[in-house]
Amino acid sequence: MSIPRLYTEHDLAEGEAISAAPGQGRYLGSVMRKKEGDEILLFNGRDGEWKARVTAIRKDDATFTPEERRRAQTIASGPVLLVAALKREAMEWVVEKVTELGVRAIHPVLTTRAVPDRVNRARLFLIAREAAEQCERLDVPEIAEAVPLYNALGAWDGSPLAVAAERRRAVPLAQLPPGPMPALLIGPEGGFTGPELDALARHPFVAMVSLGPRILRAETAAVSALAVLQATRGDWAHQTDE
Structure with a gap:
């Protein structure tokens, strides 16, 4: 199964837990059937793409903890x-x-x-x-x-x-x-x-x-x-x- 990718407005740094945006917890739990400990990917347009873990999830509330940066941020160059x-x-x-x-x-x-x-x-x-x-x-x-x-x-x-x-x-x-x-x-x-x-x-x-x-x-x-x-x-x- 593919690893869910989610956008966040929070800064991303190793070990710094962040909260899910509205709707993301429900999407992960009800649609993707993810649970605590499962891997996801996070990006915010500033810090690149990070491998993270779901550290808490309940209804529409969830918490993620970034573990490792997988891709460095690039400068947006499109039209x-x-x-x-x-x-x-x-x-x-x-x-x-x-x-x-x-x-x-x-x-x-x-x-x-x-x-x-x-x-x-x-x-x-x-x-x-x-x-x-x-x-x-x-x-x-x-x-x-x-x-x-x-x-x-x-x-x-x-x-x-x-x-x-x-x-x-x-x-x-x-x-x-x-x-x-x-x-x-x-x-x-x-x-x-x-x-x-x-x-x-x-x-x-x-x-x-x-x-x-x-x-x-x-x-x-x-x-x-x-x-x-x-x-x-x-x-x-x-x-x-x-």
């Missing part, structure tokens, strides 16, 4: 995703899949054609946390507060931003000139409006990119574009030693 707020199920699916693809941060943005006008940040963090636990990454991507598109552009730090722009003349994403990993902006179902695209194009850090001849659903576009970035200039193209 940043800006994505228009989508319907709940689609947004949660995107967060799960892009966490698996290695994004280091997810920034929901509010656009003219976005259906919801807010996102449940806490819920999206839980989705990302569970995906990180399953895919063996050593951190959980940052989930930012949702902000209007124009606010996000005004606060941008000037680093490269690739914008998936359907029906506009644009370079294929895989043919972007060599350079640092760009952040990626994916629009809503129905696409960006003309004024939004015009505003984006006025910023010198923006590169309009094409994702091919077909119109993709927003969630498909996010996953497809991130796969291209990881394959051409990310950790799919360069061996990593975690």
Whole structure:
């Protein structure tokens, strides 16, 4: 049976017992049938991955004691995703899949054609946390507060931003000139409006990119574009030693 992997916000150090996050004790006891003395793996995005033991478990309460670090922490180097707020199920699916693809941060943005006008940040963090636990990454991507598109552009730090722009003349994403990993902006179902695209194009850090001849659903576009970035200039193209 596989060893459960759990994210914790506590510091990890040999012999220093920590308490489980809400839901973890019940998951270990009721779902994974773990008991005191069983081995688990812990990570927190700072101290690497640790082998630990369940030292106490009762209903939803549990205590873990780290014993040995198995993997050193690595610096998060994946792309940043800006994505228009989508319907709940689609947004949660995107967060799960892009966490698996290695994004280091997810920034929901509010656009003219976005259906919801807010996102449940806490819920999206839980989705990302569970995906990180399953895919063996050593951190959980940052989930930012949702902000209007124009606010996000005004606060941008000037680093490269690739914008998936359907029906506009644009370079294929895989043919972007060599350079640092760009952040990626994916629009809503129905696409960006003309004024939004015009505003984006006025910023010198923006590169309009094409994702091919077909119109993709927003969630498909996010996953497809991130796969291209990881394959051409990310950790799919360069061996990593975690």
